[in-house]
Amino acid sequence: MxxxxxxxxxxxxxxxxxxxxxxxxxxxxxxxQQVEGEVSCDESDSEISAYQSRRNELLQNVEQVFSDAVDKYSKLSFVKERLERWKKCRLPSYQDAYISLSVPYIFSPYVRLELLKWDHLYKTMDFFDMNTARNLFEQMLVKNTHSYIVIITANTHDGFTDEA
The missing domain is CATH 1.20.5 (Single alpha-helices involved in coiled-coils or other helix-helix interfaces)
Known part of the structure; x- marks a missing residue:
């Protein structure tokens, strides 16, 4: 009632x-034309340009995260395929290494990087339309994929502090 x-x-x-x-x-x-959730009267042009320049600088730094890794490992799809192959070919070893418990932590950096690039106010893209989310749902442990998404998205907030 x-x-x-x-x-x-x-x-x-x-x-x-x-x-x-x-x-x-x-x-x-x-x-x-105002986007809901955006307050236009509180922001000056200099604040908007400062935000845009800071965001652009952050996105340039994001591109450098996997610069010291082999190119193929900078893509979640490759890592996912390797884990799937390991599980299929050597299941006892896969289980002994507790990979099913480690998957959220392995995928977390990829999710974080994609979330940094996501501009949810101006580009309306659902989280589940993102490449990372799509790859995670195709993950080899389909029955537990939802819990992995919850764990990974929860882990994206770990360690972040409000530095102002």
């Missing part, structure tokens, strides 16, 4: 917010 009431309240709030947004657009007060 409580769930129904909450759902109705959420619908009501959404309708009110949409009506308010449309009234602002009709009056010419709001910008219809």
């Amino acid at each position: 409580d769930f129904v009431r909450r759902a109705d309240a959420k619908k009501c709030i959404k309708v009110q917010a949409k009506a308010k947004r449309l009234s602002f657009i009709a009056k010419g007060v709001g910008d219809s």
